[in-house]
């Protein structure tokens with residue numbers, strides 16, 4: 001394309017011709033020692049000398065090839081972080097274990113004693129259907145369900161209470177002994193049942209939030225879940241530690257909760273006290 005001025009070509013030729021004896025580094029770097037035409041015949045002998053030198057500069061290539069077969073530098077760095085990564089993984093797993101602590105974990109244990117009548121998933125059997133929102137229709141407020149499971153349904157019948165739970169229940173209110181005439185056996189200790197109050201809270205939480213499908217994230221249930229059923233539930237902790245009881249909670253709650261959350265009819269107030 002562009003013509004190279006003759007004087008430059010000449011200078012180039014002169015340089016190659018003049019310095020080829022000890023210009024090996026330049027030549028090897030150039031990798032085209034055969035280009036000059038004038039110098040080749042006379043300098044054939046010195047050319048054999050650079051040849052071994054050229055072979056030696058090859059050794060970096062070999063070394064590079066060897067280096068390539070090794071584990072790359074960045075991989076070593078990454079691998080050396082494995083223990084750290086493993087520890088972070090362990091920390092990440094830990095909170096998920098936490099989720100099953102508290103009332104619901106306790107409830108899962110206790111549920112085995114209910115499943116025989118109510119079905120493993122709460123689908124019903126000798127006892128009423130609990131799953132798919134059914135029990136939530138009966139007991140929009142957890143307090144009423146706690147009372148019911150505590151005393152069983154015979155206590156309601158004996159106290160002359162016509163309906164348990166929500167009287168305006170979607171699908172019809174539930175009257176005691178209205179399910180094939182069989183009672184729901186009492187569970188609370190004061191009624192001769194085998195469960196402590198924190199165990200009853202646990203199983204009720206498990207039924208509501210695992211089986212019946214109440215969503216803790218739903219605005220409708222969030223406050224109840226937080227208060228009674230979350231792993232951080234202070235009520236559960238206080239019941240478990242003996243610092244409070246259902247009776248005390250009932251009193252406290254009547255004062256604390258606004259009317260829509262008022263506790264329904266409690267047979268313990270009309271009978272066992």
Ligand code: HEC
Nearest residue numbers: 113114117127128135138153174176177178179182183184
């Ligand atoms: C021997 C069988 C039996 C066992 C065991 C049993 N239940 Fe029941 N359950 C019943 C019957 C029967 C009813 C209906 C009671 C009635 O109509 O008076 C019922 C009703 C209920 C209801 C009311 C449901 C509604 O919507 O009306 C709840 C809640 C309940 N049981 C929870 C439990 C829990 C929690 C346990 C275990 C701690 C349990 N049950 C163990 C037989 C049983």
